[in-house]
Amino acid sequence: MEQNPQSPSDTASKSGLRRVAIDPVSRVEGHGKITLMLDAENHIHEARFHIVEFRGFEKFIQGRPYWEVPFFVQRLCGICPVSHQLAAAKAVDQLVGVENLTPTATKLRRMLHFGQVLQSHALHFFHLSSPDLLFGFGSDPKLRNIVGMLEKYPDLALKGVKLRKYGQQIIAAIAGKRIHGTATVPGGVNKALSLAEREILLADIDDILMWSQDAVMLNEQIHTAHAEHRGFAAINSNFLSMIGRGGELELYHGGLRARRSDGSRLFDQFDYRGYQQIIREEVRPWSYMKFPYLIELGRQQGWYRVGPLARVNNCDFISTPLAEAARKRFREFGNGDSVQDTLAYHWARMIEALHCAESIQDLLHDPDIAGTDLVADLGDKRREGIGVIEAPRGTLFHHYQIDEQGLIEKANLIVSTTSNNQAMNESVRSVANEYLDGNEISEGLLNHLEVAVRAYDPCLSCATHALGKMPLQVELLDANGTLLDRLSKGGNGRIERAA
């Protein structure tokens, strides 16, 4: 299969092109917007998914002490704060010369992360995406939200709420609170799990497992039953993810594996501390979010996808039985090849959620989890630390250099959504090509563009700090900027065409 070609031009609008602006993209809450450039035949010339938010993190972290970093950076994202905290903590461990944590600390951090991924995946599917999938892309937007879900499918929606709750409870037990807690210290963790806390968590784990399985089944059914889901926003991409030592799905620690779009391996078990050798980030003038690519494949062809779809495609197996069985069915669906369907993200996501639930169960029964040996002996200081983790939405890189006083000199973050940047642009283009019909912006275009971006990451929070359904306004302008057509959603949620 061919990699989709790079958008031909990053320059501003060219003569003879028409501009279609979707501003703001919703569920990205005003932080993202889409513009399409059309040629005379109404073919998509360019599709741009702009990230309009900028924080300046790499600068303003300079001069801060390294031990503060994990708690500082988790404020980048309130949806996956734990992933940021842990990625930074892994970098900090290197700064203080710790290679191996104590068994208890390792397992508490892992369980913390499983809680994070579980709650985030539950949120992503049940709260934000399931309304599209269950009510249909073109359904009444008034109904198409979690409130509608709670009315129409109360049992299912409530299960989603409780799955998320359980993940949050895991986090609270280890990090002191659900959002933006503190768990890590250099070389370990700050709190042991009490037996009482373990008992409380054990009480619900069976239900959690059951509901997670249900969620996998539901997604499997939806995806396999709807032919139109398969080719939706279809692109062929490379995949990047972390991988366990044995090739298993790994969310916390391992080497990097990349597959080309044809399924062949580009590299495997790559030590992530050398990430600069494999990834560069391109700046384009129309987005505050950079465009990473794999150096070996070059700027044009090197873009890739990360996240659940990449991980489940990339791994050889999953270490927990129920999730492994689900993975096999997923694999069968792809006839043994990587599944490139963009909407299969949701299916892969729920397989991972199941894996998290199983892993949490295992860890809760592990005697080490209630241990009290929390901090490893610190070794020699180092000036550079690189922590990588599989955040819910994909591979997350944290890179810090410190001065001799312990203050940050240089920082670099490649957050999950950034890695998907080009892929989202490509999917947007694919959808636009398919659903744009002449001079008129159809309601279908609006909805489908939303659904495409949402598959990757309705939460652009890590990169843009945003979440939410897309309140859309699409404008069709000619090359002179004259408005040809406009569709918008009003305060009542209804889509209206401008006069």
Add this chain to the structure above:
Amino acid sequence: MSPAIRTASSEQLSAFIANTCSKSSHLLHVLHELQHRFLHISPEAVIEVASFLDLPPSQVESAVEFYSFFSTVPHGRFDILLSNCTSCGYTANGQDLLQLLCDRLHVLTGKTRDDGLVSVDETSCIGMCDHGASLLVNGRPVTGLDAVKIMRIAELIETGTPFENWPAEWFDISDSIRKIGLLLSEDITAGNGLRESLMRGIDGTLEEITQSGLRGRGGAGFSTGMKWKFCAEAEGSAHYVICNADEGEPGTFKDRILLQSHADAIFEGMTTCAYAIGAELGFLYLRGEYRYLSPHLEAVLARRRVQGLLGSSILGRSGFNFDIEIVVGAGAYICGEESALIESLEGKRGVPRNRPPFPVTHGYLGQPTVLNNVETFVAAAHIAQNGSAWFRTTGTMKSPGSKLLSVSGDCAYPGIYEYPFGVSIKQVLDDCGAEDVQAVQIGGPAGTLIGRSGYKRIIGFEDLSTGGSFMVFGRKRDLLDIIVNFSRFFAHESCGFCTPCRVGTTLLKNAMNKIAKGQGTQYDLDEMERIGTLIKRRSHCGLGQTAANPILNGLQRFPQIFRQRLARGDFEPSFDLDAALEEARQITHRDDAAAHLE
């Protein structure tokens, strides 16, 4: 004028500091010399001075950073400070002379020109209010500024013309005494008051001063006799007399005249006090803006030493030993507060102390200290010479004697007016040729703003007590601008010790700026009143306790000047929205409609 060497080797620096310290070990003096010689005080100099004076480096550094007249970055060889007072300031005649000078010299306010020739900045009132717009060039006042003179000054600077070749008359500061009374009508004969006091004896002298009803002329009005008595009774290893010549209240300049033309009376009063309380050392703390008067004052002191009026066995009285040192401040209004002045005298930041204990028991170096205003010592000297009954022939029951008023602003005859206490505002206005008056500011920014209905009020401790500042604002003045000016003054001069004043004065300044720009609403007025009331009541010292007066008085007595500037609506942002995008516009070279905010 300006010395050529601006950078010094460490040997040069060291030698200079050693030499300076040997002449006067007072920290402020050493810092003045360094600033003058090297145009700034470098970190190396701080360490060196600390080592010579055996002080912690932090104490030297904190002093350098506290006083306006010291700087850590080099100033120009011509270092110009324009007063921003409403009477002697650079906009006093309706034209922005600061901007004119900066434009002419191609220099930014507060910055030193790249070639190091000149730096221009503004400073709080320099006490030249009877002479119109004024500036300090390397510490020396030039008055009566107008556009023509500014142009001429710029020319002299550009050509590097030394001071000696500047028009000599520019540096003449005449006394402009408009009305003489009890004190100014006769000069004291050096030593006469002292001789009388020696005859009265210590108790007799204390009694005479107490009987006179003399009250402190700084505005607080405590009985001078009682203060001296408490100090005399207080136990300590030494007693001290301090003359507060740090008249920093904008609009006041009467001490300048006394220092220039009645120094004998001041020193006579101080020496009388020394006799009464048993002090052997006294200080005259001269504000940095009056540093140019220092040679004259030193000369008077030298003469008095020769005359046997200072030194050992004064007037032959064995055991009566007393001398006076002059210490020059460095641009800090707060040092007019007595305990802050004492801190400054001790070589520290001028931060007011906690009271009690009061200076009469724990003053300079923790010892009993009398600290009085210049005018108080002058009055004391006259009382010593002429007796308390003479003094009580004028003034009111509660406020015996006379008061020197520094009249400035929109009047035909600005200058010094000495009145018996009890004089009405109206009388003063009539005498100084003020017509079409909008308001009068009594006691400077820290005092009170009075409109027409208050003109029958009188000067005196029973009604309007004042240090002497009397500023007249005519109809054409924008009163709101005056209040903006005053609020900036307090934010600039707050010492930063206590929270309400440190933060509150800046909040008030910002709120006033917002109102003046037409971006304020009733919300901001309510806020100012609330903050103002709080800092007035909860601040540590007199500065904070009076800093909100201009705004509170204004809101109460001239509400219309605020209201007419208010924006519509009930709320306006605290910052300028469009200006907040300017940096981004420059970086992206954008100027499209979306690149602006209203």
Add this chain to the structure above:
Amino acid sequence: MEAKAETAANTINIDGQEIPFEHGQTIMDAAFAAGVYIPHLCHRPGLTPHGSCKLCTVDIRNRISASSTSDRRRQTKFTVDADSRSVSACTTPAAAGQQISSNTPALNEVRKTITQMLFIEGNHLCPSCEKSGDCTLQAVAYHLGMLDGHFPQFFPRREVDASHPTVMLDRDRCILCELCVRASREVDGKNVFAIAGRGTAAHLIVNSPSGKLADSDLETGDMAVHICPVGAILIKEQGYEVPIGRRTFDLHHLGEAGLEKVVLAKTVYRDE
């Protein structure tokens, strides 16, 4: 001056409660001994009272005319309400018969406003600060029910000094209480800290040739290192070690008896 008071019962009255005092005690001392909490930030028993934060501001009504020292008039001159005057409890000597208001809605509102001023003049970003949960400024704000900084933020740019091997100075959080200044001078017998500049430019400086902590004689065990009520002076390379839920003010409220000591002893030493 206090001699007359000796004859009367040596009590002061705070919010209706009679509280005994000993000669030489301040209002704060007497209140503290009686277990009456008056909010404060710049005060710590054992150090010279400072009176700068003004959190302990109280009103005294109908003061017995005992004092006759020089500047009483100056004090009262600016007082709005002639029947009462505002003083700092930490610096004002207790005097028999003082009728004191402290824990009143009006005074607590004043204190809240002052606390808001402290928050907005610095960069107090509690979320990522390692002192969160152990910070007295934060706890005072909780105590006073402060929900926001109210005023426009100053957002000053201030320097971090991490030159010292074990101690760090983050001036963003400094509230100029000078507890470290006094602790260093009066307890540690050193003179490591001072305040320089004036007004809102006032800032903490270090007494060393370079102005850096590394060149001072500060040591980890100094009281000056541990007395900071906010996160301005920190032990380096530790923090966040006490889990959320077990930090000082997760477990205690300001004003509890003995809490001051808890705060002082809080710091965790890993290498001990």
Add this chain to the structure above:
Amino acid sequence: MNKIRIATTSLAGCFGCHMSFLDMDERLVELLEHVEFDRSPLTDIKHCGPCDIGLIEGGLCNADNLHVLREFRANCRILIAVGACAINGGVPAMRNHFDLRSCLEESFLNGIGVENPQIPDDVELPLLLDKVRPIHEAVRIDYYLPGCPPSADEFLSVLGDLLAGRIPALPKKLIHYD
């Protein structure tokens, strides 16, 4: 009974406050009997219509933030600043220690692994404010809900008061800034 209409949004925030809102878990169902959502991350509504309550997370960091904030102020009877960023700028306000230009240059010119260095300047991008600011500096705010994020209990407490027609009063034990 008419439901209370609520709109929510995030400006320069991390969505942690929205997540914390969802942390009321099953209690959300009960709340939904009394409230309905206008513009919010939970709905597909683009522009805020007339509402009873607006909840704003995050501070102001660019021009778009201000437009959204004004829309909320214009449409919401009660506007509540939610969380540290809305209240004092929060962690994003740490960029105020630096000039905007140096922040942009670090990310897009001098960063590790940056290709094609340039500062994004497309007209599609909203311009950044020189400083990140609390929202009360731009519009009038009615109530403040501190915390990073405020707990679900805080949301319920305040909404409970408002639903009952009381002036919201946060129990002191719920006040926290971290």
